[in-house]
Each structure stands twice: as C-alpha cells, then as structure tokens.
Amino acid sequence: xxxxxxxxxxxxxxxxxxxxxxxxxxxxxxxxxxxxxxxxxxxxxxxxxxxxxxxxxxxxxxxxxxxxxxxxxxxxxxxxxxxxxxxxxxxxxxxxxxxxxxxxxxxxxxxxxxxxxxxxxxxxxxxxxxxxxxxxxxxxxxxxxxxxxxxxxxxxxxxxxxxxxxxxxxxxxxxxxxxxxxxxxxxxxxxxxxxxxxxxxxxxxxxxxxxxxxxxxxxxxxxxxxxxxxx
Amino acid sequence: xxxxxxxxxxxxxxxxxxxxxxxxxxxxxxxxxxxxxxxxxxxxxxxxxxxxxxxxxxxxxxxxxxxxxxxxxxxxxxxxxxxxxxxxxxxxxxxxxxxxxxxxxxxxxxxxxxxxxxxxxxxxxxxxxxxxxxxxxxxxxxxxxxxxxxxxxxxxxxxxxxxxxxxxxxxxxxxxxxxxxxxxxxxxxxxxxxxxxxxxxxxxxxxxxxxxxxxxxxxxxxxxxxxxxxx
DNA sequence: CGCGGCTTTGATGTTCATCAAGTAAAGTGG
DNA sequence: CCACTTTACTTGATGAACATCAAAGCCGCG
Numbered sequence: 055x056x057x058x059x060x061x062x063x064x065x066x067x068x069x070x071x072x073x074x075x076x077x078x079x080x081x082x083x084x085x086x087x088x089x090x091x092x093x094x095x096x097x098x099x100x101x102x103x104x105x106x107x108x109x110x111x112x113x114x115x116x117x118x119x120x121x122x123x124x125x126x127x128x129x130x131x132x133x134x135x136x137x138x139x140x141x142x143x144x145x146x147x148x149x150x151x152x153x154x155x156x157x158x159x160x161x162x163x164x165x166x167x168x169x170x171x172x173x174x175x176x177x178x179x180x181x182x183x184x185x186x187x188x189x190x191x192x193x194x195x196x197x198x199x200x201x202x203x204x205x206x207x208x209x210x211x212x213x214x215x216x217x218x219x220x221x222x223x224x225x226x227x228x229x230x231x232x233x234x235x236x237x238x239x240x241x242x243x244x245x246x247x248x249x250x251x252x253x254x255x256x257x258x259x260x261x262x263x264x265x266x267x268x269x270x271x272x273x274x275x276x277x278x279x280x281x282x283x284x285x
Numbered sequence: 286x287x288x289x290x291x292x293x294x295x296x297x298x299x300x301x302x303x304x305x306x307x308x309x310x311x312x313x314x315x316x317x318x319x320x321x322x323x324x325x326x327x328x329x330x331x332x333x334x335x336x337x338x339x340x341x342x343x344x345x346x347x348x349x350x351x352x353x354x355x356x357x358x359x360x361x362x363x364x365x366x367x368x369x370x371x372x373x374x375x376x377x378x379x380x381x382x383x384x385x386x387x388x389x390x391x392x393x394x395x396x397x398x399x400x401x402x403x404x405x406x407x408x409x410x411x412x413x414x415x416x417x418x419x420x421x422x423x424x425x426x427x428x429x430x431x432x433x434x435x436x437x438x439x440x441x442x443x444x445x446x447x448x449x450x451x452x453x454x455x456x457x458x459x460x461x462x463x464x465x466x467x468x469x470x471x472x473x474x475x476x477x478x479x480x481x482x483x484x485x486x487x488x489x490x491x492x493x494x495x496x497x498x499x500x501x502x503x504x505x506x507x508x509x510x511x512x513x514x515x516x
Numbered sequence: 517c518g519c520g521g522c523t524t525t526g527a528t529g530t531t532c533a534t535c536a537a538g539t540a541a542a543g544t545g546g
Numbered sequence: 547c548c549a550c551t552t553t554a555c556t557t558g559a560t561g562a563a564c565a566t567c568a569a570a571g572c573c574g575c576g
Contacts (some may be wrong), residue, residue: 124437125514132433146424147415153430176415180408184378187418193378194425199384201432202363205475206355209564236523243435246565251524283356440532467555477533501555
C-alpha cells in the first residue's frame with residue numbers, strides 16, 4: 055500500500071485561492087503533474103513579443119514588467135506587477151502570439167501549464183471558467199485605468215504617482231530599492247529620462263523623499279498624494 | 286399542433302455568430318425570451334459610471350463612446366466603437382458597478398439580457414464561455430493597444446490617427462460626417478481643443494483633407510498614414 | 517585604473533496649453 | 547420665422563511645460 059503519497063505542492067499554493075479555487079483535489083493533482091516551475095534571473099525575458107503562445111504562465115514570486123517596442127524602437131512599459139497577476143495575461147485567449155514582452159525586474163519564479171490543459175479545464179468546469187474570466191477582467195481593468203490615470207497627469211503628478219505605486223502596491227513600505235532604472239520609469243509614465251531625474255531631485259530638495267542611489271525613502275507621503283492627485 | 290411557431294429573431298442576428306455560436310436553437314430561443322431591445326437617441330446615456338451592473342448589454346446598431354470623468358471634472362474618452370464590440374464590456378464580470386460611462390454618438394439600438402442569465406449560460410456551456418472570454422479579451426486588447434499607440438504619438442500624429450480611425454475602422458469611407466465634436470476628439474487623444482482645430486486647419490491647408498463643418502473628406506490617405514506612423 | 521553605462525544638471529529650443537477675441541452655427545422662445 | 551441666446555468652432559498671441567542636447571560626475575566591473 056502506498057501510504058506515503060506525496061502531497062501535491064499546488065494544493066497549498068496561494069494561487070489556488072485565486073483562480074483554482076473551483077478545482078477539486080483530483081483536478082489539482084492533475085494540474086500539479088502538468089505544471090513546471092521556471093526561475094528567471096533579474097533582467098531575463100519571460101515572454102517575448104511575437105512569440106507563439108503555448109503555455110499559461112503565472113508569476114509565483116518576484117516582480118516583472120510588461121512592455122512593448124514601438125515602431126521607432128522605443129520601449130513602452132505597460133505595467134509593473136507582483137505575483138498573482140498573470141504573466142501571460144490578456145492575449146492568451148484572444149491571440150495566437152504574445153502582443154507584449156514580459157521580463158523579470160527581480161529574480162522571479164513562474165509556474166507554467168500547457169495552455170491546452172487550461173482550455174480543457176475551462177471547457178468542462180464552469181466555476182473555474184468564471185473565476186478565470188473574473189481574474190483576467192480585473193487585471194485588464196487595472197491596466198486600463200492605470201494608463202488613463204497616468205495620461206491625465208502632468209510631469210510631477212506622474213512621478214508622484216509612480217513613487218506611490220511602488221510604496222503602496224509593490225513594496226508596501228516607505229523605504230525600498232527601485233527595481234527599475236530612471237529610464238524605465240520614464241518609459242512607464244511617458245516622459246523623458248532627464249525630466250524624471252529632475253523631478254526626483256526637486257522632491258529631494260523639498261524633502262518629500264530621500265534618495266541614496268537606487269534606494270528611495272518616502273518622507274512625506276501625504277504631500278506626494280496631493281501632488282499626484284492635483285497633477 | 287403548433288405549426289406556425291414564430292421564429293426567434295435572435296436566431297438570425299449577426300451577433301449569434303460572434304459569441305452565441307455555441308448555443309443550440311433551444312438556448313437561443315430562451316435567450317430571445319430573456320432579451321429586450323432598447324433604442325437610444327444620439328447623445329443619450331446607455332451606462333452610467335458608478336451604476337450597478339445588472340444587465341449584459343451589446344450594441345446592435347449605432348455608434349457609442351466609452352468615457353469616464355476625471356477627478357477634476359474633465360471627460361476622458363476611452364474608445365469609440367461600432368456594433369459587436371460589447372457595450373457593457375469589461376467590468377461586467379469583475380466589478381459590481383460600471384467603471385465607465387457609455388453614450389450614443391448616433392442613434393443606437395442595444396440588446397439587453399439579464400446578467401444572471403448570461404452567467405448561468407456561462408457556467409453550463411463551456412463553448413459559450415470560451416467564446417465570450419475570447420471576445421472580451423480581444424476588446425480589452427484593442428483598447429489597451431490603441432491607448433498605447435496614441436500615447437506614443439505627438440499632436441499631429443494623433444489627429445492623423447483619429448482621422449484614419451474614422452476612415453478605416455468606423456465608416457470604411459474616405460468621406461464621412463464626424464460623429465463627435467472637436468472637443469470630444471481632444472478628450473479622446475488627450476490634447477487641447479484649440480490644437481485639434483489648428484491641426485485640422487493645417488491638414489486642410491496642405492490639402493490632406495477637406496472640411497465642410499462636420500463633414501470630412503480624406504484626400505491624401507497615404508500622407509495621413511505617414512504622419513500617423515512617424516508621429 | 518580605465519572603460520562604459522547610468523545618472524545628474526544646466527542651457528536651449530520645441531511643442532503644446534491657455535487665454536482672448538471673434539465668427540459661425542445651432543437651439544429657443546415669442 | 548425671426549431675434550436672441552447659447553454653444554461650437556476658429557485663429558492669433560503668449561507663456562508654461564517639456565524634450566533634447568551637451569558636459570560632467572559617479573559607480574561597478576574587468
């Protein structure tokens with residue numbers, strides 16, 4: 055008798071609560087067998103724009119950026135996100151190929167499941183399908199509203215926004231190491247690198263933040279909120 | 286015997302091919318009984334930001350704009366779209382209330398189905414669920430990529446873009462009546478009204494377009510493409 | 517230690533919004 | 547149907563916001 059059946063690691067994964075909550079234990083077991091984990095070092099590319107989509111991927115740990123290259127070769131950062139927001143989000147059901155690239159901003163671990171397996175699950179398990187649709191919708195909503203928010207702000211408002219984003223959404227701490235270069239921030243909020251730096255310097259001078267290289271300390275978060283809103 | 290059973294109008298609707306193609310005739314019949322059509326005059330509001338979502342709505346004919354109001358009271362137009370792109374798209378599965386407003390730019394007809402009915406269908410019919418997810422993903426993808434495209438362009442590029450959008454995507458004709466005011470164009474592409482007008486005047490002067498009030502004729506579509514791309 | 521990339525700052529010019537003033541067009545009430 | 551009011555459109559002038567360019571400092575890495 056096989057008393058010591060190894061428990062599937064997926065059964066305890068936080069991700070289960072999010073989209074796989076409708077799966078019973080045998081299904082989770084099957085998922086586990088169809089799953090692979092892959093590690094990416096900071097800077098490595100997880101999905102490449104134009105590549106064929108064959109897998110359903112989600113971020114288990116780390117931090118990634120979603121971006122695309124414009125016709126004149128510049129990089130446009132669409133969003134920066136933490137685990138449990140899908141990595142291969144969006145296009146996976148609507149397109150054959152990735153519309154955007156994804157790369158690791160910190161060392162990251164990604165879970166990879168064959169897309170066909172997910173599609174099968176989707177077809178035969180309505181609850182799972184609904185959970186997945188809700189999750190995907192929510193991610194899309196977030197990206198769209200974030201993009202609209204940024205668009206509406208001026209230069210200082212945008213920099214304030216991005217600092218608050220790191221403080222509240224990404225690190226949940228008033229002190230953090232910037233995971234991106236000044237240029238990447240510029241590509242994210244749609245302005246020039248020089249002006250991102252200039253604005254950071256202004257904030258430093260007004261003692262709203264302290265800066266030590268890549269390390270940022272938000273001193274006056276309330277003032278930052280005001281600037282971001284008014285922006 | 287009931288020989289003269291009235292055929293359900295939904296059975297022949299173009300929309301059936303798009304998301305309801307997986308439904309068999311009895312289900313379509315049921316859909317038909319749960320459906321209402323509602324007409325909206327130009328300018329009327331179809332969905333209101335903040336309102337509770339109870340229905341699944343889609344545009345049968347007409348033209349609508351999706352927009353939101355920013356914190357300082359300005360209007361931000363997210364997209365302008367033709368039938369068969371959902372009206373109550375996006376948030377319907379992820380949010381309880383509408384994130385955005387929708388209003389009619391031309392007289393429009395909207396089909397309205399109770400959201401609960403769609404959810405039931407979704408749960409028990411995997412094919413339908415997959416079709417719907419694909420459709421929703423595609424609409425979201427389109428909005429996101431459009432927004433990114435616009436963001437990356439300068440003033441003239443944006444105006445060229447919007448003219449091409451009306452020419453190719455909306456009217457499929459080089460001559461058309463603008464369904465929106467100059468101000469609405471400005472709110473759509475994120476610039477001031479005065480500069481939209483100025484740019485249109487420049488295009489007129491360079492004989493790229495002809496303008497008679499609301500009527501636009503695109504004379505040199507190639508030049509417009511170049512300006513839009515380079516922008 | 518020296519090379520290359522990222523960062524910083526100042527000077528300059530372009531792009532764009534804002535303001536103002538005028539004209540055309542579209543409602544509105546008598 | 548016309549005078550009146552309001553709203554949309556148009557153009558020029560001005561200044562603010564922002565990008566670009568250039569030069570110098572910093573830092574990590576071979």
